[in-house]
Amino acid sequence: MSLDLDAIYRDLHRHPELSFQEHRTAGIVAEALRGLGYTVTEGIGRTGVTGVIERGEGPTVLLRADMDGLPVREATGLDYASTATGVDPDGAEVPVMHACGHDVHVTCLLGAAEALAADASWQGTLVVLFQPAEEWGGGAEAMLADGLYERVPRPDVVLGQHVAPLPAGLVALQPGPAMAGADSLTITMHGTGGHGSRPETTVDPVYLAASTAVRLQGIVSREIAAGDAAVVTVGQLHAGTKNNIIPPEAKLGLSVRTFDEHVRERVLAAIERIARAEAAASAAPREPEFAYEERFPVTVNDRAASARTAAALRTAFGAERVLEPGAVSGSEDVGVLATAADAPLVYWFLGGADPALFGAGLAEGRLPEHLPSNHSPEFAPLPQPTLTVGVAALVTAAKEWLD
Amino acid sequence: MSLDLDAIYRDLHRHPELSFQEHRTAGIVAEALRGLGYTVTEGIGRTGVTGVIERGEGPTVLLRADMDGLPVREATGLDYASTATGVDPDGAEVPVMHACGHDVHVTCLLGAAEALAADASWQGTLVVLFQPAEEWGGGAEAMLADGLYERVPRPDVVLGQHVAPLPAGLVALQPGPAMAGADSLTITMHGTGGHGSRPETTVDPVYLAASTAVRLQGIVSREIAAGDAAVVTVGQLHAGTKNNIIPPEAKLGLSVRTFDEHVRERVLAAIERIARAEAAASAAPREPEFAYEERFPVTVNDRAASARTAAALRTAFGAERVLEPGAVSGSEDVGVLATAADAPLVYWFLGGADPALFGAGLAEGRLPEHLPSNHSPEFAPLPQPTLTVGVAALVTAAKEWLD
């Protein structure tokens, strides 16, 4: 009996689920792990799943995958494209897509779980962990809050990977700060509603919100040193119900990335300062409100553990297939699993893009301009060799740490 | 038997219905008219209702009221405030409110219908018309397309009124161009979606749409002469599903008001020019799309008919209670009922605001700064003397034209 990873991948891709709603995915995972002989726990942090194999003395290694999809309408044209929908936190029905590749993560970890279960050469404890709700944050925290490390052995090292628009066949591991810290916040800006034909009787919150979204660009362009990295994205802007009504308020949804606490504080303070000032410029009836939502810490790979793992990967794949990519502006909550265990983290990127898209630019570290990135409606990792390499990377890394 | 107008008004206010969904309202209207002896036709233009009384030779006078509410969440605090919801054209459930006072219009016209039915002093034909879907436009057109003037006599004059934030007790009639022409359009701006942390791999449509909303302000401020009037309102801006996803597109919903076809063409051309240029500034993958929705013509009161009607109103109310307010930037589709009949239109405003809110400024033609205007969630006409004056104005005007 052997898992058909390609089929699993296509099935998961076709059936994405939003954060904390990964019931179908969790069920597939749990059933597969039981079939492979793992001791399975379900429902940790609502929809999280773990599988454990204990083989006497030796280190405890945790391999982590995340399971949730995103509210994106798939536009890949794949024959296994998603047409699924889900209900977002506001209660709206939205299209759902594995636009971030968590289906790759789940599939590879199932493949690694199978390979490691079948591999008699190691000793110690293996924990495979399938986490909910990485996208909306809170999934790792939810598993910890739900007693994760009382329910599975506390790991000596936390390992994981994320598929990325690098050429399939490669892995990339950055020691030290590897992924940005992220803050998500929603700004509610208040105006005074009225008739669209009589703006002079209103305070127009659409104009106010648009001005704010424009003025926020100056934070990164004017207030952060060229050598410091920061991203301020307004991912959502919603205002109004009808063209001829000036609504009473507007909402901006922001995602902020930084690599340094000083820069983070500077950016968040600037966001609030600008939003307040724009409200004053519009003579808004009251100050904007700032709701801070999920926060991801900077993802920091332990330098010693990264060196050890990277060496094992280079041995397995050849040095030319193991890159050091620099820090990236994406964010992750995998780090909280390591921090809570006081264990080193090693988290790498798994190439998932068609190598043919990369020309000479790759040698210079340039990505192709037209490569759909994670979260794009056209994000479509190449199933192979991505899945095979992803399984091998997890197995290699895990065995490096198991006795 | 007599209609209790205050009770009818409160009931209608509590139960507003969106455009073309005025089933309950139409039912109440039809039942009342039948009780008053009118020949009633229902379902003209989906939910429109007419009542006719013919009394031999004489002119045909059409009195018109509109029936629909708006997708606004009422915030008046009135004990008869609406908590109703409806389904908007996109299929979303939205709160509904009589934020434009059509409940006043319906109530007054029922009152006038009662008074005129009971009044033996006139001769000719009276048509009372309750129109659907003024807010989303199309209601008057729909009744015409549904054979209105084959189903009721073609009028010799079209009369109607709109409640406005003038002091209750007054009416205001502007000869000539009295209300603006209106165009509603939706602009879809295309970007390239992706991860919120990697804007450089995307074309951010939120920033594009915000920049466009800001740049559109320059049309009225820079491109239209001070002596020409125009309004360009972005009443809706919607983009994005999640803070950390840069979405693939954004939508702006615009309402445009003008009083002159040359100005209108200049404004609409400038909107398209600016949206296209902003897309180019963002290196958008394709041009924005412009969907033109309802269009209201300029509402023009026939000068001779207005003079005759105003004289009658002055006689009834006293000259000091009949204002000439200047053209206003609101819009109406009542004019198409007159144009289709080749009949003069006389359409006036009915004061609905607490006179105590107006100080010395009224003499100078100034409205109080804090008066909630039509379409505001706080729009709350004073029921009395508004209803009584509104009934009297309709009766006075109708009798001026009937023999």
Place this chain on the structure above:
Amino acid sequence: MSLDLDAIYRDLHRHPELSFQEHRTAGIVAEALRGLGYTVTEGIGRTGVTGVIERGEGPTVLLRADMDGLPVREATGLDYASTATGVDPDGAEVPVMHACGHDVHVTCLLGAAEALAADASWQGTLVVLFQPAEEWGGGAEAMLADGLYERVPRPDVVLGQHVAPLPAGLVALQPGPAMAGADSLTITMHGTGGHGSRPETTVDPVYLAASTAVRLQGIVSREIAAGDAAVVTVGQLHAGTKNNIIPPEAKLGLSVRTFDEHVRERVLAAIERIARAEAAASAAPREPEFAYEERFPVTVNDRAASARTAAALRTAFGAERVLEPGAVSGSEDVGVLATAADAPLVYWFLGGADPALFGAGLAEGRLPEHLPSNHSPEFAPLPQPTLTVGVAALVTAAKEWLD
């Protein structure tokens, strides 16, 4: 002996002088008036000139022309184009051009002075007044402050004209409010200077000033009713000395037009509010400063005197050549000469544009789109019939008021 008005016009056009520097122009005027037999006073309000003829009993009529040019580099391509320069109030040498047509005004008034001196049919007192510094304001005030009405007889009516982009051959007289009130102000916005490569160590006043100039557009587009007229122009924006230095401050020069004191106050308050808020958005080290410079009142033509004068002009030119143009957004200080004398003002526009440029649009009140307006570097009135009609209009109007 007769004045060669075409030659005088070309000479004046070729030699424009800035406000309060009209020495050459004033000299030409004074010499010509003396030659015509006027009692001449020079140097009233620095460079103002008056000429008086008294012929016994009868009304006193004041005809006014303004003399100054503008700091504009002429781009008309005329063979009599200006290449003159002058020194502006900041001490900078700037090109100078009669871009507002004051050379037409001076020439026409000299022609009228000649005709009226030669015309034995009238009785009373004629004052011809050549005013300095209309453009920078203050010229009329300066003449009054310098004892104008102790040095020449106080007029019973003040008459004058302004060349405008209407077809040559026409005049246009608007009773009541005819030209806008104007306010000129300079906003100094403070940043913190530094190296262009390190904006994060600065507060960039160029970005601050640009954001403010953009945000100010929202005043006219969002805060003023469609039926009210206002113009907010940023005519100057100056910041910086070198591309790689972020300067410590930026200056915006604004010109504001309104027709109503309430609107004026609302606009000026909004300008200050927005500038302060934008400074706050940039975390500016201190608040902006607002320096209010010249102010022109609304130019109001006395209704009775306008009716009388218009009737005379219609008799002289034919009714079809005397328009009622509506109020215009340009401004004038001629009104203070009338107000100080407690005399009615009648101030009309003189067509100066090639009638061939106007097609059918004129009948609809439309100007040609490509007509260079006053203050444009391409403003070039057609000398004839403009000068002849301008002389005739002044003579006709003056004789209407003289016995």
Place this chain on the structure above:
Amino acid sequence: MSLDLDAIYRDLHRHPELSFQEHRTAGIVAEALRGLGYTVTEGIGRTGVTGVIERGEGPTVLLRADMDGLPVREATGLDYASTATGVDPDGAEVPVMHACGHDVHVTCLLGAAEALAADASWQGTLVVLFQPAEEWGGGAEAMLADGLYERVPRPDVVLGQHVAPLPAGLVALQPGPAMAGADSLTITMHGTGGHGSRPETTVDPVYLAASTAVRLQGIVSREIAAGDAAVVTVGQLHAGTKNNIIPPEAKLGLSVRTFDEHVRERVLAAIERIARAEAAASAAPREPEFAYEERFPVTVNDRAASARTAAALRTAFGAERVLEPGAVSGSEDVGVLATAADAPLVYWFLGGADPALFGAGLAEGRLPEHLPSNHSPEFAPLPQPTLTVGVAALVTAAKEWLD
């Protein structure tokens, strides 16, 4: 006889000269070098000066300082502050200040020239070079074009330093890319001028330029990866001559910093794209013009030569006083002197700020927030120990390379 460096520094600071106008400075330098026994050449590249000492066999070492000041009005309050003025490339008289510390560079190099002339322990050839016009670029190129390396021996290494807002007493040397490449360009945006009261007859270039300056912020904030560094500064914006005239054009002066040719090309293309699109948004009568002015290449320190020099500096000052600062966004043309000689470059920063301003933040690599940076009107290096350390650093580095 000994040079009084503090007096020289104060004198140079009080008498700054603009690029290619460094006649007084060059005269002081030449006279001092002659007094020290150097073979002096003046007027290389207009105002450049070299001094040479040849002592038989051995390497040739070039020490470089730049001499020019900036068009900044000094606001340090120092008793030796500048009140000098100069004439800028546009012919305008402007205040001048040593706001970039080139007076420190000249003084230190004179001190090093004196010490090395008096030091008998070395052999080889020493070239001290005082370059004009670093600020406006072109100074190093001008010296090369004027036959520099035919007039002085071609160096085996080029050494130099720049004072920086680091604590006085420290030096900082970054191997590899150390300073950004810089491009300076001027964008001329065309509108259509006219009267400030009639914007509808114009295309307002002030609004156009302001919109462009705002929209350019999106390049760094949206189009450049967080891990790539770029700066786009609008250091100048000039438009208009009078508040009530809408001018025909506006000029933006930009300074761009990048560390990578791909990023540079992306930024420059985006600037042109945005400016063209904004012109289209305004319906500008023609496309903007882009004038590219000075360009500085990325300043790249030779890694081997940097390691050798840094080791010598650590020996001289102690390792804790020799930092590795990371690349900075400032730019330099010193690199072209090395490139033309095919010699390695070693260029370091010299701390010039009061160490008391730095608290615990220095250990974290944080600069004090309130430290005036280079090009600020308040830039005021502490003369001591800056000058003494600057002389010692040059002497130490030179002797490391001389035999």
